[in-house]
Amino acid sequence: MKSRPGRALAGVGFGVLLLLAAEVVLRTIGFQYDKSLSYMEFNFPRPHELHQIFEPDPVLLWRLRPNYDFGQGFPRLNPQGFRGVDFASLPPSAFRIACLGDSVTFGRPEADFTTILRQKLDTAVHPAQVLNFGVPGYSSFQGRLLLDRVLRDYRPAFVIILFGWNDHWLAKGFPDAEQRATASSAADWLGPLRKLRLYQFVNHARAHLVGDARRPAPGPDRLRVSPEDYRENLVAMIEACRKSGVAVIVATAPSGIASGKVPDYLATLDFIRDPSELAPLHARYNEVARAAARQSGATLCDLDAAFGQRETVELFDDPGQDLIHPNAAGYELMADKLAECVKKTRTHD
Structure with missing residues (x-):
């Protein structure tokens, strides 16, 4: 018969084995969840979803996980955490184009305009490199910060800037410029614990149960990036280039x-207050982009105007469900117009 201390020790050992088994199972199925993303409030990514796709970034707030495999027809991300081939494997090029944007630039499983654009510009004499730096959920605030890294690390000859959608969504608590992704000293102390999948699972379950209830309601006119800040971000990116x-x-x-x-x-998900507000709001941000390009002397590629000359059903599979991401024909049109703008800019330069 075991002594009382012996039984207690056996119970502790059994509990440890159960925890280890749970950790092994969670790692085997590829579960990941970073609680620090829950501290930042956005319509997208929400605290209890898509947590496996992103990882925190002290400057950009979040970024895509390198080599992440979305499945569902999407290609695996490259080691830099972007769509496309390993950027480090590309040879130096005098005709390198960096495309900064959100999920519209990132693309759909079957198409993205950056791949089509490369095909349209590529020639035997002047091989083109078109790098896709589109990140789902990004605003111009994040694009402005990402551009610094792109210019420093990849030295493009051209930069294409395409934002707007996430900029004019309602802010959840704080606009992008007021968000903070830095960890506290307590969080630093918990660093090793955060790596445990079991710890991540507990936080994931907690986010499901109380995450939405703790969200502050959108304040009046609190957008992720105001029209004034949107213009400032675009002008700053133009000047940096x-x-x-x-x-x-x-x-x-x-x-x-x-x-x-x-x-x-x-x-319903608080991207906007009323569906009737979307058309004038989106038009306002596109007008800001036009004005910023015009006043800064940058080349404007008016994709919105080009789409307006075609039937919507030709360019979007189901605008009643997704009026943001074009279909393959829409991406083809985007690439056509952007190729024209690149050639025009190249001739003038």
Whole structure:
């Protein structure tokens, strides 16, 4: 018969084995969840979803996980955490184009405009490199910060800037410029613990149960990036490119709003207050982009105007569900217009 201390020790040992088994199972199925993303409040990414796709970034707030495999037809991300081939494997090029943007730039499983653009510009004499720096959920605030890294690390000859959608979504608590991704000293102490999948699972379950209840309601006119800040970000990106001797193209964000079918979930999930507000709001941000390009002397590629000359159903598979991300034909049109703008800018330079 075991003594009382012996039974207690056996119980502790059994409990440790159960915890180890749970840790092994969670690692085997590839579970990951970083609680620090829950401290930042956004409509996208929400605290209890898509946590496996992103990782915290002290400057950019979040970034895509390197080599992440989305499945569902998407290609695996490269080691830099972007869509496309390993950027480090590319040879130096005098015709390198960096495309900064959000999920519209990132693309759909079947298409993205950066791949089509490369095919349209590539020649035997002047092989083109078109690098996709689109990150789902990014605003111009994050794009402005990412551009510093892109100019420093990849030395493009051209930069294409395409933001707007995430900029004009409602802020959850704080606008992007007021968000903080830095960890506290207590969080630093918990660093090793955060690596345990079991610890991550507990935080994931907690986010499901109380995450939404703790969200502050959107304040009046609190957008992720105000129109004034949107203009400031675009102008700053244009100036940064100029200082680096890089040609810059500012694009407007096309949409399927003309269909008149604004998805209800945009209001339900607090992206906007009322579906009727979306058309004038999106038009305002596109006008800001036009004005910023015009006043800064940058090349404007008015994709929104180009889409307006075609039937919405040709360019969006189901605008009633997704009026943000074009279909393959829409991406083809985007690439056509951007290729024209690149050639025009190249000739002038």
